[in-house]
Amino acid sequence: MGINTVNSGEQVDRQSRILEAALDLLSRHGISGVSMRAVAREAGVALGLVNYYFDDKMSLIRAALHSVDEHDLGLVAPDPSLTPEEQLRKALHRVAGADLLTTRYLSLRLHLWALAQAHEDFARINAAAFDRYLDGLAALVSTAHPALPLKECRDRAADIVVVQNGMWLTALLGIDKAAIQRSIARTEQIAFAPPRDN
């Protein structure tokens, strides 16, 4: 068979390995734990290769931010196989799913948020991703409540996001699961409340 291009399936393309290593280090030790050498070590790769695939350290972090943002956006993507109500409810419950409530993901989000606060460059990317998430959520609310005015849908989406952000931030401090469940229920109340008259 000769030397395979991919030995034992372990050797996926190094670029994603490097990005993955950066994400891992960021979530575990924060930005000060992400040095080019540490990333290279974690990815099992020589130092120079990190700078080969990513021009800058900045580019590397930017790529990490991008990957997380894209993943987040998937949480509010429409799913035509479900009814509008189910779609919305599922999206609301997903934020407390086992895969999202891991320390790794929450920690990663937190560190990226902190980074955005420190660098104007990241702030823009983060704010744009936030807006897209808000839009996605508002769209889900809108399809579930066709009669509701769009402005009201956006307001509800904003209110839901506040509670969601609070949830995962507080989850990092090890708040009890019961409080999380109550908060999920609260987002549902907001989402499915009868139209208010004003």
Next chain:
Amino acid sequence: MGINTVNSGEQVDRQSRILEAALDLLSRHGISGVSMRAVAREAGVALGLVNYYFDDKMSLIRAALHSVDEHDLGLVAPDPSLTPEEQLRKALHRVAGADLLTTRYLSLRLHLWALAQAHEDFARINAAAFDRYLDGLAALVSTAHPALPLKECRDRAADIVVVQNGMWLTALLGIDKAAIQRSIARTEQIAFAPPRDN
């Protein structure tokens, strides 16, 4: 009068100047912006003096964390001059006050939170402060609802904190003030809801 110990009131004790400088840098540029030299420069002080007042960089950050935590705890301190209802309501409204909703404070909190996620040492301090805040809030709820069982008070406090955390985190992304106001109202609903039967 001779040379005053304090010239023009500007020369407060250097130790607090150094701590203040560290807080400022942390809130503006994150942990990677807080180098001993940068702190010294910002405080208008020689490099050596930072290590004179704070053994470590760790100690300096710890002191910063401490000062913010203590400030936070003041937000839920009982105020005997008010009725229990007023105390609780005031505490709930304070989190959207002009002094707390500044980028500086929010950013500071965020970076300290991120730091706690990266270092076990800070994590303990932060978790302890969080628990004390929760206790304080639960106590306020309890005095406002003398009939409510203590467990229920703690649950409500936890629910309120989730929304509060979400509020200030989302405030960093520039969410509109209307959403903040609605969230405040939501914490009031939680706090002053009639006892639920289960």
Next chain:
DNA sequence: ACATTTCTTGAACAAGTGTTCAATGTGAAG
């Protein structure tokens, strides 16, 4: 006046940082 403790300084050190780059390896095309 002196002695002593407390501040304050900036140079020095070892260790770590991001980035560059010449050298080498690898696999496919001619």
Next chain:
DNA sequence: CTTCACATTGAACACTTGTTCAAGAAATGT
């Protein structure tokens, strides 16, 4: 085989980092 573009390596560079420390200034006590 030769060629050639791509992938990969680690040494080397200039620079920043936290910490230490001998020296001196300032305040305080005697």
